[in-house]
Each structure stands twice: as C-alpha cells, then as structure tokens.
Amino acid sequence: MxxxxxxxxxxxxxxxxxxxxxxxxxxxxxxxxxxxxxxxxxxxxxxxxxxxxxxxxxxxxxxxxxxxRPGAGYALGAHIDPVSVTTVLLDLAGTVVDRSVVPTPDGSDAVVEAIAAEVARMRTLVPDGEVVGLGVAAPGPIDPEAGRVIHPPLMPSWGDVPLRDRMADATGLPTLLEKDVAAAMVAELWQRSTDRGGTTLFVYLGFGIGFAFAREGEVLSGSSRNAGEIGHLIVDADGPECFCGHRGCLGVSVALDRLVGEAVDGGVVPADTPRTTPTELDAAMARLAAAAEDGVGGAVAILERAGRRLARGIVIVTDLIDADSVVVGGANWERLAPYLTSAARLEFAGHATMRELHGVGVDGSAVGLWVGAVGAASRVLDAAFTPHASLLVAHPTGS
Amino acid sequence: MxxxxxxxxxxxxxxxxxxxxxxxxxxxxxxxxxxxxxxxxxxxxxxxxxxxxxxxxxxxxxxxxxxxRPGAGYALGAHIDPVSVTTVLLDLAGTVVDRSVVPTPDGSDAVVEAIAAEVARMRTLVPDGEVVGLGVAAPGPIDPEAGRVIHPPLMPSWGDVPLRDRMADATGLPTLLEKDVAAAMVAELWQRSTDRGGTTLFVYLGFGIGFAFAREGEVLSGSSRNAGEIGHLIVDADGPECFCGHRGCLGVSVALDRLVGEAVDGGVVPADTPRTTPTELDAAMARLAAAAEDGVGGAVAILERAGRRLARGIVIVTDLIDADSVVVGGANWERLAPYLTSAARLEFAGHATMRELHGVGVDGSAVGLWVGAVGAASRVLDAAFTPHASLLVAHPTGS
Structure with a gap:
C-alpha cells in the first residue's frame, strides 16, 4: 500500500x-x-x-x-451468532453494498461453508481483485494470535476451532478474527465518528450479552482482545442461580431461556412454545416482547425485571470505567429498550457515583442489526488502510 | 519549557x-x-x-x-487518606528525596494546613525555584476541571472542597489534583516501566478500596478522571447489607469497620477496642491481622472470607477488561496479602473466562506505602516535562 x-x-x-x-x-x-x-x-x-x-x-x-473513491476497495464482514450468520459487503467509504442473514447452521464446518457461500456470491458484485479481505466476528473467547475460537459458551458444540485459517482457506481471502462485541463497537464508533470524545460503554444484547469499551474512538480490547466478558457480574443478590455457583449473575439473569421460561411459567406464552434451539428461543423471546408491548402484565413484569438487572450492571461498569455514554445494540435491544431505558435512568439517578459530576447518555445502536458484521469488515479496512496496520490478517494457506 | x-x-x-x-x-x-x-x-x-x-x-x-540531572527539578506529592496524609519530595529521576506521614487532621482546612507545612519544610531541602509543582492525590469523586473533591464518601465531613486552588494558595505552587487510586497507579507504572505492555488492573487497599486500569503503561482514567469506583460491585450474594440497598457489595464486604466488627463479635479482639475513627479502625485492623498471623482461627476465617470476596471482585473485573496482570497496594495489602493471594489463585483457576487463554499474575506494589504521594508528584513531572502537557495544573491565585 x-x-x-x-x-x-x-x-x-x-x-x-x-x-x-x-x-x-x-x-x-x-x-x-x-x-x-x-x-x-x-x-x-x-x-x-x-x-x-x-x-x-x-x-x-x-x-x-x-x-x-468508494469503489476503490471493498471488505467483507461476517458475524456469527447462535441464531443467525450475517454477512455484509462494505465499500471503502464504509457504506453497506450488500447484506444477508441466514439461520446459523449446526456446527462450525457448516458455518464456515455458509459464510464462504455468501462471500462467493458477494464477490461477484464487485470487480475482481478489489476485495481487500474478510473480517469474522465470533463469540469469545478468541485466541487472536492463533485465530481460534476457544470453547465459546454460546456455541457449545464448537470446541476449539481455528476459524480464521479455515475461513481464509474456504474463501481464498486474507482473514481476520475479532470478538463479536469488539467488532460491533468498531462499527458504532465509525458511525459516530463525529463525536469520538470521552469514554463509551457498548452493550451488546444478542443471543448472549457482552460489553465493550472505547476511549476517544478507540476500542480498548484488553491484553488478548477478549475484553467485555460480563456474564458473571452479579446484579441481583436475589437473582437466579448460575452454573458458576453464584446467584444473580448478569448472564443468567437476562438469558433468553430464562426469560422465556418465566414467560411460560407465568402463562404469558403457551406452555408448548418450542424453546430448545437458539432460533426457537429467539422466536419465543419475540412473542414475549410482543405480549409486553400489548400490555400483558406478566410479560411487562418479566422484561421490567430484566431491564432493572441489566441497568444495575450498566451502572456498575459505567462507574468503574467512568464512561460518559452508553450505547446499546443487538437483536434483543429493541425488545428490551423501553424497559431498560427507564430502569437505567432511575439507576443512574439513584446509584451512580458520578451522578453529581456528569450525566450519562444511553442511546440505541446507530448501525442496527448488521453492527457485528459491519464492524468486522471495518476492521479489515482499518488493517489495510491505516498506518500501523495490524498484524491480525492471516493470508490463506498457500498464498 | x-x-x-x-x-x-x-x-x-x-x-x-x-x-x-x-x-x-x-x-x-x-x-x-x-x-x-x-x-x-x-x-x-x-x-x-x-x-x-x-x-x-x-x-x-x-x-x-x-x-x-536528578537535581535539575523536583516535584512534591501529597496523598490524603482518612488515616494519614503522606507527603513526598521527588527528584526529576523519580527518586524519593524526602517523605513524611502525619495522621489525617479533622476537616479539609486542617488537611490543607498540614500539607502546606510539610511542603514548606521540604522546599528548604532543595535550591529555591527548582520545585516544579505540587500534586495532590485525594479520594474521589473529583471534578478535575474545577479541581474540587466532591462529597468523597471516605471523608464525610468534607462536602465539596476546591482542594486544588486552596493548596495552590497555601503553598504558592502550581498544583494538580488527581484521584488517589489513579495517582497510585501512575507510580506503579513508573516503577515497572521496563514492563509496560498489556493491560493491568491496579487494586488499592487503603482505608477504602479503589481500582485503576492501564493499557501499555498509560492509566485509563475515564471521562472525568474518576475511573475505578468499585465499592458497589456485588461479590457475594450472601454478603452483608450495603447502604445502597443491595447485598454483598465489595466496599462494605471488606470495609475496615465491618472486619473489625466481625473480630469483636468473634472475640478475636477485645470488645472495648476503640473503633470509631479511621485511625482507631486502622489500629484495630492491625490487631486483627496480627491475630490471624498468630494462627487465631477466628481471625484467619474473617480475613479468608474478605480475601475470597475481594478475589471474586478482582476476577470479575480482570475478565471484563481482559487484564493480564494485577497489582495490589495500599496500607491493607500487606495485612490481606496471604489470604487474598491464595483466594485469587483459586478464583482465577476456577472461574476466570480467560483461564484457557492466559494466566494473570497477582503482584504486590513495587512502591509500597508512599505510592499515592509518589504518583501525584510523578504526575507533576509528567505535566511539566512531557509533550502534550496536561492542562490540569492550576497556578496559585495572583501568579
């Protein structure tokens, strides 16, 4: 370059x-x-x-x-979530040229194949040789040097997967691997680049929950690019038991299977609602959110409690890092937004240590559902076109 | 310059x-x-x-x-803690030339006077005009722009104090104000400057508890320089009630008055042990730690439980920021070290999300009890001799 x-x-x-x-x-x-x-x-x-x-x-x-010149270069981004795999084609100016969402297939082999198929299709949309690379956003923890996803709790069947090299081999493109929530925050920051000051907390509410942090527009990704693990933050001493042995951990408190389970127990959704796979749980969560929107008391109560617990976690971490803004995104953000927003306002006013010093804005994502994939593609453009280019990009075997 | x-x-x-x-x-x-x-x-x-x-x-x-040339310039640093006020004189090379500790007097007026007296004495030790400024490390929250300490929970009698300008007026020196734990971490990083990579969590165990973070040798102090508030992180769903309305918050779980209270209840220290003022509580805590060191079962149990709760908090935050090292300092570190170190080892091995990826070292402070004051003085040298000098330094009125 x-x-x-x-x-x-x-x-x-x-x-x-x-x-x-x-x-x-x-x-x-x-x-x-x-x-x-x-x-x-x-x-x-x-x-x-x-x-x-x-x-x-x-x-x-x-x-x-x-x-x-937007068409001077393109990057591809894929975001792997237990419910769906999203792929985007981004031009050099950061505009989404094409996008697709497919249900997440079972097992890592099938996921690699599904992304490779989307990548092949999108590459036909732009002149040959103008795609710079592929960014893959995956649930953590990741091993960034080896390009592996290591026993991601959200994908229990995956084990230890050399995802970066397998994607590079399957697509023939230089590939980088990023943790999902860090990738999503990259896209948010890009979208908000006119307002990059301060310290920002990004809350990703997908099938799971993750946090990310940035200071002056730069994601703080930690010593192994795995920052943001928040599942075992205790947010309610009277909350549900967690597999870790503690009670009231954030992850289990707002997990889809728990919220849907409460909805079944409370008669808010039918007892025979399918809720085994991530896709079924996602659909059941949509029904719960719709019931709450219709004013069904039991549904509102479930989401209000989830909102309070999440707000508690957000305020603890906002105080800890002294953030002045919070951005929330992911597929479950829209479903929880009304309950989370009001709970966060109360929690900040009542309990934040910084409440005498500065307010903290809570905003919805500016990028929307594509945020993880767009962020992964943005990272490819950063790596290709930024001074001090990252060494994360792995070239496909043999190239 | x-x-x-x-x-x-x-x-x-x-x-x-x-x-x-x-x-x-x-x-x-x-x-x-x-x-x-x-x-x-x-x-x-x-x-x-x-x-x-x-x-x-x-x-x-x-x-x-x-x-x-070490004698080419000097900085003064003062650290205000509820138990004691520490003042140091630092040369340009970062060596402590003189130091003093006095019990913290009552009220902010008396504290300003006590520091001004130490500053005046130390200035006689070096040639006139070679002291660059004074750094003051105080319990937060602070308002860095106004140079004020705002209702610090650890100093309930203080209210809202324009500490920076009052110290500048009392000493005639340019003065900056820093949060105590951030200042302490600056000193740690300076001392460890040969090993500045990665992400570090600093845990300050003074009369209160605070955290700080650094990435590649730079403290991440947040949007208003108040990062590190950790008192209301819930570390034990079965822990003691906190004034905030939750149970098992870290601050109340390891607060000196609680640990000493448990020691009195358990007959480990005499029932008539004075424990009203911070100084009395500090002395009583020393007795509790001595009893544990002598193998008194009740004392060991109290400190082991405090160590477990603290270890839990450390692992939650280490996972959150993906730190690869933890440094612990402050007056209570030595007292808790044996219990905290073994508890942290177990908690990291059993619960840290990153345990498959990288180990996390837990070290004691390299600076020791002067760490807050040394850090405040270091910040003065940074501000005076570093490009992009901070604008924090307030000149005394009329200069």
Whole structure:
C-alpha cells in the first residue's frame, strides 16, 4: 500500500467522512502542503481518492475537496451468532453494498461453508481483485494470535476451532478474527465518528450479552482482545442461580431461556412454545416482547425485571470505567429498550457515583442489526488502510 | 519549557530510566541525529541533562550516554487518606528525596494546613525555584476541571472542597489534583516501566478500596478522571447489607469497620477496642491481622472470607477488561496479602473466562506505602516535562 505518509493521508481522508481539502490535510497531519500534494497526486493516480467540489473560503484561491473513491476497495464482514450468520459487503467509504442473514447452521464446518457461500456470491458484485479481505466476528473467547475460537459458551458444540485459517482457506481471502462485541463497537464508533470524545460503554444484547469499551474512538480490547466478558457480574443478590455457583449473575439473569421460561411459567406464552434451539428461543423471546408491548402484565413484569438487572450492571461498569455514554445494540435491544431505558435512568439517578459530576447518555445502536458484521469488515479496512496496520490478517494457506 | 522536540527528547531520556545515547534517541523519536544533537545541546546548557559514561559498541565511535540531572527539578506529592496524609519530595529521576506521614487532621482546612507545612519544610531541602509543582492525590469523586473533591464518601465531613486552588494558595505552587487510586497507579507504572505492555488492573487497599486500569503503561482514567469506583460491585450474594440497598457489595464486604466488627463479635479482639475513627479502625485492623498471623482461627476465617470476596471482585473485573496482570497496594495489602493471594489463585483457576487463554499474575506494589504521594508528584513531572502537557495544573491565585 505504498509508504507511510500515503497511509496517513488516506486514513485521514477516510476518517474525515466529509470531503477535505489539501490544506486541511496538511493541518491535521502536520505534513507540509507540498508533501500532501505529492501524496494526493499518487492517491489520485491509484484511483483511491477522487476530487470533488471546489470550496470557496473567503478571498483565497478555491480549494478542491477530496474524498475516497468508494469503489476503490471493498471488505467483507461476517458475524456469527447462535441464531443467525450475517454477512455484509462494505465499500471503502464504509457504506453497506450488500447484506444477508441466514439461520446459523449446526456446527462450525457448516458455518464456515455458509459464510464462504455468501462471500462467493458477494464477490461477484464487485470487480475482481478489489476485495481487500474478510473480517469474522465470533463469540469469545478468541485466541487472536492463533485465530481460534476457544470453547465459546454460546456455541457449545464448537470446541476449539481455528476459524480464521479455515475461513481464509474456504474463501481464498486474507482473514481476520475479532470478538463479536469488539467488532460491533468498531462499527458504532465509525458511525459516530463525529463525536469520538470521552469514554463509551457498548452493550451488546444478542443471543448472549457482552460489553465493550472505547476511549476517544478507540476500542480498548484488553491484553488478548477478549475484553467485555460480563456474564458473571452479579446484579441481583436475589437473582437466579448460575452454573458458576453464584446467584444473580448478569448472564443468567437476562438469558433468553430464562426469560422465556418465566414467560411460560407465568402463562404469558403457551406452555408448548418450542424453546430448545437458539432460533426457537429467539422466536419465543419475540412473542414475549410482543405480549409486553400489548400490555400483558406478566410479560411487562418479566422484561421490567430484566431491564432493572441489566441497568444495575450498566451502572456498575459505567462507574468503574467512568464512561460518559452508553450505547446499546443487538437483536434483543429493541425488545428490551423501553424497559431498560427507564430502569437505567432511575439507576443512574439513584446509584451512580458520578451522578453529581456528569450525566450519562444511553442511546440505541446507530448501525442496527448488521453492527457485528459491519464492524468486522471495518476492521479489515482499518488493517489495510491505516498506518500501523495490524498484524491480525492471516493470508490463506498457500498464498 | 521550550519547543516540542525538546520535550519529546527530554521525555524519552526520562522514561528510558537508563542512560541513552544520541543515536538511540534518534531511533526512538524518529528525529534526525542532527536534530537530536542540537536539542541535547540545549538540554545540557539548561542543566536538565548530563553526559555520563561512554558506551563502546562494536568497532564504531564510542557513544556518550545521557541521563537526567536528578537535581535539575523536583516535584512534591501529597496523598490524603482518612488515616494519614503522606507527603513526598521527588527528584526529576523519580527518586524519593524526602517523605513524611502525619495522621489525617479533622476537616479539609486542617488537611490543607498540614500539607502546606510539610511542603514548606521540604522546599528548604532543595535550591529555591527548582520545585516544579505540587500534586495532590485525594479520594474521589473529583471534578478535575474545577479541581474540587466532591462529597468523597471516605471523608464525610468534607462536602465539596476546591482542594486544588486552596493548596495552590497555601503553598504558592502550581498544583494538580488527581484521584488517589489513579495517582497510585501512575507510580506503579513508573516503577515497572521496563514492563509496560498489556493491560493491568491496579487494586488499592487503603482505608477504602479503589481500582485503576492501564493499557501499555498509560492509566485509563475515564471521562472525568474518576475511573475505578468499585465499592458497589456485588461479590457475594450472601454478603452483608450495603447502604445502597443491595447485598454483598465489595466496599462494605471488606470495609475496615465491618472486619473489625466481625473480630469483636468473634472475640478475636477485645470488645472495648476503640473503633470509631479511621485511625482507631486502622489500629484495630492491625490487631486483627496480627491475630490471624498468630494462627487465631477466628481471625484467619474473617480475613479468608474478605480475601475470597475481594478475589471474586478482582476476577470479575480482570475478565471484563481482559487484564493480564494485577497489582495490589495500599496500607491493607500487606495485612490481606496471604489470604487474598491464595483466594485469587483459586478464583482465577476456577472461574476466570480467560483461564484457557492466559494466566494473570497477582503482584504486590513495587512502591509500597508512599505510592499515592509518589504518583501525584510523578504526575507533576509528567505535566511539566512531557509533550502534550496536561492542562490540569492550576497556578496559585495572583501568579
């Protein structure tokens, strides 16, 4: 990808999101206007950047604005969840060009095959050779150096899977592996890049629950890129028993099988509601949320309690890391949003240590259901087009 | 402090801890050897840096090694704890030149006076005008912009105190305010600067308990520099009631008044043991720890339970931030160390999500009881001699 200055300039154009002028690039990079002009010349030749409108600022010479040529490069992203596998094709500007969702097949072999099929289809949509790589977001824990998923509690049949190399072999693309919630937060931050200050807590409510953190727009992913394990945070001393031996752990308190079980016990959903597989549980959870929305008292009570427990966990962690904003996403966010939002407001007002110092906003995801896959693809673009490119990308065997 | 390159070079010499050559400085800063030579020339003239031994490497010209002139600058640091106020004088190389500990007087006026008296005494030890500033480490929450301590739960009589400006007025020194546990972690990281990789959790066991985090040697202090509030993390669903309305919060589970109360109830310390003030509680805690060391069963049981609860909290947060090392310090660390260390080993082996991926070392503080004050003084040196100097330093009124 050429020299360091070239990557610095390209990265600034990419992150600016709006068009920028050569003079602005010189100001933010600290490089001379002459160096910027040379580098931009090369980027124009390579077709990575395009000139757009001319900006007239005061009496000076009009400035030609630069932006990325979106079609100059693409990345693929896949997000593996127990319920569904989402795949997206992202262009260099971060726009989703294509997307698909399929139910998660059984076992890691079938998942690899399903993603490879989607990848092959999406690659036909863009010129040959313009896909930079594939990012895979998977439930943790992951071993980032070996590219393995290691006994993910959410995928009990998986064991220890060399997912990165298997995806690279199946697709022929350079592949990186990221923990699901970290990938999702990357996408959120990209979407909110105009507002990157402060410390943010990201709460992912998918089939499972995970947290992620960022400071000034950068995800803090921990020593082995596994930050965000939160399942055993105790949020209610009177909560349900957890397999870990404690009571009231966050994971078990808001787990779909528990909430659906409470709904069955309370007669809110029929006793014969199928609830064995993740897909069945997801469908049953949708019925519970619909009943609550219809005002069924028992359903509201179940989700209110889940919202309170989750709010308690959010406030504990917000205080711990001194976050000034909380973003919540994932398939279960919309279902829990009304109950979680009001519970969080009460919990912050009543119990947060920082309540005298600063408020904490709680927002829904700006990316929506594709957030994990978009984040995984964004990481590929970061790795390809950012200075200090990560070494995470594994090339397929034999290439 | 002169220009940016000068600060960059000085900072590298300071952080290198060992002597460095001009060639090494060029390599780490990315500046040319000619620029380095010019900057070093100025630093030698200013007396901030000294030339030392000559290093013979291979057949090349011997290299003259550079190091800071320790007496070229000093910083003062004070750490306010409910039991004692610690003050240190630090030279530019980070060596403690003088130190003192006094029992914490009642009320913030008396504390400001006590620190000002120590500061005045220590300033007589070094040439006039060579003290760069004063750093104050105080229990949180703090308002860093206003320099205020806001209703610190550990100092109930304090209310809302403009501590930074009052210390600046009382001493005539530029003053900065830092949260106690963040300051302590700065000192730990400085002491361990040869090993700055990874993600570290710092656990401060003083009169109260606080956590802090660092990534690659930098403290992650959150959106308002208040990260580390951990008192209401639930660590035992069967634990004691907390004033917050929950049960088994970490703060109340390992609070000195609770542990001493258990010791009185269990007949481990006499029923008439004074235990009203922080100082009395600290003395009673020392008796409890001594009894446990003597093998008194009731005392051992109390500290083992506290160790288990604390270990539980440490493992929850280690998993959450994916830390690869834990450092514990503060006046109560030595008293709890044997019980906490074995409990933490068991908890990590049995419950940590990362246990299959990487071990987590648990170490005692490398700085010891002065850690908070040393950290506050280090922050002053950072602010004075580091590029991107913080704006935290408040100058005394009228200067």
């Amino acid at each position: 050429g020299d360091y200055n070239q990557l610095v300039v390209l990265d600034h154009i990419r992150r600016a999101r709006e068009s920028v002028s050569r003079v602005e690039l010189a100001a933010v990079t600290g490089l001379s206007v002459q160096t910027i002009s040379n580098v931009v010349g090369r980027l124009l030749e390579l077709g990575l950047v395009e000139e757009g409108a001319r900006q007239i600022a005061g009496r000076g010479k009009p400035r030609t604005l630069l932006h990325l | 002169g220009d940016y390159n000068q600060l960059v070079v000085l900072d590298h010499i300071r952080r290198a801890r060992e002597s460095v050559s001009r060639v090494e400085l060029a390599a780490v800063t990315g500046l040319s050897v000619q620029t380095i030579s010019n900057v070093v020339g100025r630093l030698l003239e200013l007396g901030l840096v000294e030339e030392g031994a000559r290093q013979i490497a291979g057949r090349g010209k011997p290299r003259t090694l550079l190091h800071l």
